[in-house]
Amino acid sequence: MSAQLPKNQRTNLRFLFVEVGTQISNLQDYIVKEGKNFSTGSFDRSGYIHNLKIRIHNDGYLQIQNAGNNESDIIAFRAIDNIANNLERIAELCLDCMHHIADLSNKDYLSGDKYEQLLAHVAQGISLSERANQNSDSQQALKIAEVQQKLSKNCQQLIDKYSKEFKSGKNAEDLIAALFVVKSIKSMDEALLKICNATLSRNLGQTINVDRFNSLTRCVDHLQKNGASKNLVLDTIAETRSGSVISGVSEANKDAIIAIFKDGKKQKLKEELQSVERWHEIYPGIAPRILSYQKQGQSAALLIEHLEGSTFENILLQGSDKLQKQSLQQLTETLNDIWHKTLQKKPVNAQYAQQLLKRLPDVYSIHPVFEQQHIHIAGINIPAFTKLLKQTNKLEQSLAAPFSVYIHGDFNTDNIIYAPGQKKINFIDLHRSCFMDYVQDVSVFMVSNYRLQALDHPFRQRVLHVNMAMYHFAAEFARHHKDPTFELRLALGLARSLATSTRFTLDKTLAKAMFYRSRLLLEQVLAVNIKHSKDYRVPIKEIFIA
Structure with missing residues (x-):
């Protein structure tokens, strides 16, 4: 049920609908009369329409302030603002049409009833919009979308017709003016669709569109x-x-x-x-x-x-130590079972460096300071991050996992649900699942814990404990299945997840911490002698220390 509008807002919205409807009617008359014997002063209502919109905005702002935490009421009042904006937009487009029609030297383009039919659709849409808002009637709102689709289709047919004629090179100036008229009317259909969506949102108290x-x-x-x-x-x-x-x-x-x-x-x-x-x-x-x-x-x-239980993220943030230990144990047991049952002895390369290279422009757009060039300080060369990645990408071609398992693909802690009563783990948001290197899920899980916005020491210690436990579990799985490059791939997977996660935070301290940890891991991997790679260990404690 939509929020009740205050009397002033209802009155101003009613006047706004009437004024815009009048503008459409005036435009229809202007076209019928081909601009002759018609007072353009009747179009000069933009100031009054704008004032009505501002009054609706002001009343809506006060209502939102008074709504407190009532999200459905806030959405409803914002929807009314949206409706007012788009009604004013339609009125502005009427003026645009008038100016373009005035540019026509050949008024034959106005003959027939094609423009009248188009504007009749607009008038019908405005009438439906008013009734839908007066009565909080979603079925009337859906009819606006039906009218909008007809209007859009008819406008496009006329645009295609004029575009085809334009290619002949004749009457170019008039065709351009006629195209602008139709384009302006077509923009009205976009405004009607926004009014439709806003009306539905108001009625449901939920941001929504027709589809x-x-x-x-x-x-x-x-x-x-x-x-x-x-x-x-x-x-x-x-x-x-x-x-x-x-x-x-x-x-x-x-x-x-x-x-x-x-x-x-x-x-x-x-x-x-x-x-x-x-x-x-x-x-x-x-x-x-x-x-x-x-x-x-x-x-x-x-x-x-709907699955019973809590996300692993909520348990990590708010759960007791006992619940956190239970959920972690159940998670590792579940992963172990899935990995064993789905293991395929076919090498697979996750291409962590390549994944990061593709996302690097997004990282730099949020944190341009990270896009540093090659630096030479006191005889020490500090290569650019991009160069490190390209070097890593070459090395990674020889670091394929010796087998694949079926992974989640987006193994963030809010995509894992634990039901303590059933002692059961469930996964959600599974659109990226595939047969791949299990290290990808392990690294994403660890970094999603690390980037949680809780900075007190006991919580950071809990994150370190969880990540260390996940590391030891995965390392044991790797040892059991004779995976010699597990540590190097985990370093690359963590580097990838740490750097790409900076796209999602504006906290400079956290972003720098993740980015420079990513760089450290890349430098370590590049420094490893492949012949002795079995001796390398990812510095988990140093990476995730509180």
């Missing part, structure tokens, strides 16, 4: 067919760097989450679906069940089984 709403509706239907209440609540849990939104679905007035709704780019979610299905085949029970998969356009959504 996501349709996917959510189908997923909710699936839950209700399987016995869930008709009154369901959606609460955002996380927003990923790849653009996905993860939400918990629960029944009204109940805290328990009954499912996870995840939506985002179709390709990424399709990969996750396929990977989860693969996990079910390879190691049943480790991955959550997929309850429903929906796709529309370039977007998709997954309805995922």
Whole structure:
């Protein structure tokens, strides 16, 4: 249920809808009359429209201040701001159209009813928008999207027609002006779609768009067919760097989450679906069940089984020592079982240096100070970081793992769930899973612990203890399976994860600590005599010391 708007905001929004609707009507009349005997002063309402928008913004700002931590109300008031912005945008585009029409020397381009039909779609969209907001009616909001699609299609057909005529070289100036008119009207359809999305967001108290709403509706239907209440609540849990939104679905007035709704780019979610299905085949029970998969356009959504328990990250940050030890023991036992059961005696090279080279531009864009050149100080050569990586990349070609196992692929601690009651480990966010070097998961796990934003000494000691335990477990697995280059690959995997993780923090102290540790590991690997590589040990304690 959307937040109730204060009277002043409702009044100003109503006037804004009326004014913009009038601008569309005026533009239709202007086109019919081909700009003759028409007072352009009727378009001169931009100042009043802007003032209405500012009043709505000001009222919305006060409401957001008073909303406290009520996220759904904050989203609703921001949605009204968004609607006001896009209504003003449509009014501005009406003025743009008028100016471009005035540039037409041949008014025949205005003949027929093509422009009237386009503007009729815009007028219909504005009317639907007003009703959808007055009545908090999401079905009316969805009709805006239907109108927008028709408008977009019709505009594109006219653009294609004018573009084809333009190639003939005749009436070039008029065709350019006509194209600008259509382009301006097409921009109105983009504004209508934003109004539609904002209206849906306001009604649900959740940032959402049409594709996501349709996917959510189908997923909710699936839950209700399987016995869930008709009154369901959606609460955002996380927003990923790849653009996905993860939400918990629960029944009204109940805290328990009954499912996870995840939506985002179709390709990424399709990969996750396929990977989860693969996990079910390879190691049943480790991955959550997929309850429903929906796709529309370039977007998709997954309805995922909600898993009981806590993430390893939360246990590390807030759990008791006993719980932390239990979860770590269960994790290493689970990994050991997975690695043994999926081991394939086929060499594989993770190319850690190559992975880091690909991400280095993103690192430098956040921390340009790291992009240092070759330095010569007091007879000591300090090569540029990029040069170190290129040298490492050559060396790494001879450091393939002697076997592969099925790995998580994004083994951050918030992707590991432990249920103490069942003494069970589960994995989530599995779109990168594949047969690969097990060292990749080990190194990502260690660095994800290290970069957690908790700086007190007892916590850093706990991180060191966990990472040392994971190191000893992995080293024993390597020894048992006769993996002679484990230590060198772990150093490279850690170097890769430490350096790339600096992209995600603006804390200069933490970023420098990770980047220079990465450099240290690369220098150590390059300094190792390959003939005596078995003697090298990764300085785990020094890297992760409190």
